[in-house]
Amino acid sequence: MSVVDQAKAAEEFMEDQTHEQHLDKLLWMLRVRRDEAARRVPEWEQLRDLASEIKEHTLSNLAHYLEMFESRAKANGVIVHWAQDAHEHNEIVYKILSDRGVDMLAKSKSMLTEECETTRFLENRGIRVAETDLGERIQQLDDQPPSHIVGPSWHKTPQDVAAVFARAYGSDKENADPAYLAGVMRANTRPIIVEAKAGMTGANFAVAETGAIVTVTNEGNADLVANVPKLRICSVGLEKIVPKTEHLAVFIRLLTRSATGYSITQYTSHFRAPRQGGEMHVILVDNGRSSRLGMEKFWPSLKCIRCAACMNTCPVYRRSGGLSYGSTYMGPIGIILMPTFDARRYSELPFSSTLNGSCTNVCPVKINIHEQIYAWREVMEEKGQIQLAKKVAMIAAGEVLSNPKLYRIAAASADPSLSILPRFAIYNRLNAWGKHREIPQPGKETFHDWYRKNRSQAGSKESQQ
């Protein structure tokens, strides 16, 4: 697959100013709410420390807690599966469904199944899959992946949603009233839940000591798809384990406040056993996680609880839109996760950041996101994945800037179009700086020359080489 060009996709997203402004305003509002919510919790920073330490402890003893979870879940009557990768996960899901003659699956939110491309896998084998959460459903109907891990369709305006529903459901395309659109959604998805013979959800947390799955949702569809059909499948990434129920108190307090600024979601549901007369399957999925755990610089990304606070605060994400990243996970956390799946395809993502560090500061589990972005840039150099034009420009810049004489020549002839400064920056998209900004004009003389003229005795110290 070709290298994802986030910058180009972002430019396309911004062409129509409406969407960029809509997304920027919406997500900045969430960032402001997150700040207000954090302000109301005096021990906020201690909670972040604690959450980070719990995750670090759990990841350090992952095998122990996974086995504990497995044995407790089994004792509760849950069937536990292990999947090494996306394909194995999808095969397990397909086998569970096909063995029981299920031809339609109702789904509630799961980024893991996006990661595994489970829907496509099942539909190619004749099983219909219907998303039941609003954002996921909108994206499914519009044949787009989620653009944000909490609000999958937040890049869309209400008018966009009205158009999607009008196309799919024949509703009024002029009516973009959110209450009306929610009604259309409900009228069309509730029958799916009733009709489906199986339900599938992800998990926010899996508690080792009880074998419970915990979902944190607002619409309540996870509860419906988990409880209405007799067959329930739950896909869980290995890193979702927490040791004890008491640890949830730390994460639940951080998760929603970080994500939306609300104190808590409508539903925090604990699923411990199959419903009466039903079946509950939990699939524990690795799909690259255990190898990530072995990466010296990048293992802390496994602490992520998928709150998306880093996306909401990211000034690049807010202008670019999540689809521009061309990946399952997007924004700052996506930049540090995706290269672990495919370093070539996502080799440019680490450069879609200004390294401003706001993401690290809002992260409720204290992942050093912006430092990892910087480290990924160095990995791309090691792997020979720096774009050729950039590499050539940087070799030239490195030669000039490491040689005082060459640098002086370049600086003295500083013509904006000729000089190495800022040519080290203007390399592939020639004159990119000047497209939306005036190019800086060099001074009449460099500081260096001014100093030699005006503080002359020091001039004798200049290198004669």
Add this chain to the structure above:
Amino acid sequence: MNQETTPSADRQAPSVRDLKARLPQHPSVKSTVALMIPCYIDVFYPEVGVATLELLEKLRVDVVYPFDQTCCGQPMANSGCYQEAHATEELFVKNFADFDCIVTPSGSCTHHVRDKFTAAPDSAARRKVSASVYDLVEFLHDILQVTEFPWARFEHKVALHNSCSAIRGIGLASMSERVHDPVFSKPKNLLERVPGVQFCDFERPDECCGFGGSFSVTEEAVAAKMGYDKVEFMHNSGAEYIVSSDMSCLMHMQGCTKRLGMDLKVLHIAQILNGASQ
């Protein structure tokens, strides 16, 4: 399991005590201070270099400008190309290792030399350079502890922009995400000592301006939009000047204001502290 590295964005500002321990207190600064002029200031904004030098001289600091200096290596290293930054960082170490104090009018270069100076192999000289570099604002605020700029007066409305390196890298100001931390701003503390300066509050004060080094051209469209939004917030606040301790952000924002035809000028904080009146 490896120990988690402490994220630098979460690091508290270095305590004044630590910094002072490294240098005798003003006005008895005995050490010679090396002036490091970032490459883009050398070429595009020499007047900022001059203002920095003159200001230090007014404060009776013994300043030396090492003549063979070029750049700190950040343009390459920031682009991932640490191999290409190797020789430049080595040259930097060679130029500055003899000094106990290196001052530069750039939070961004300071952050690079202090925290990300890893392209050249580890050495005692490299470590010394990393430990000895100060942003101009830090040097004035924490080490010299300057409380008066009798030669300065600036009768204008100012939007103060602190770079992300200055805020989240080297702790020049409190971070908006850290809602329980005490609010402080070292650049503001200094500017408050200049009669006439009126500060204008604007929306999203510590959101990134969109410069981001090579990001400003590799992701030109997003960088420019971030810059446009930034200068619009500042313009709406009634400011006449954008003032910053990082000229690279100002270069980007100036490019935006000029293109937008916006009457909003830029000045480096050194220029105001040195007595610029406009």
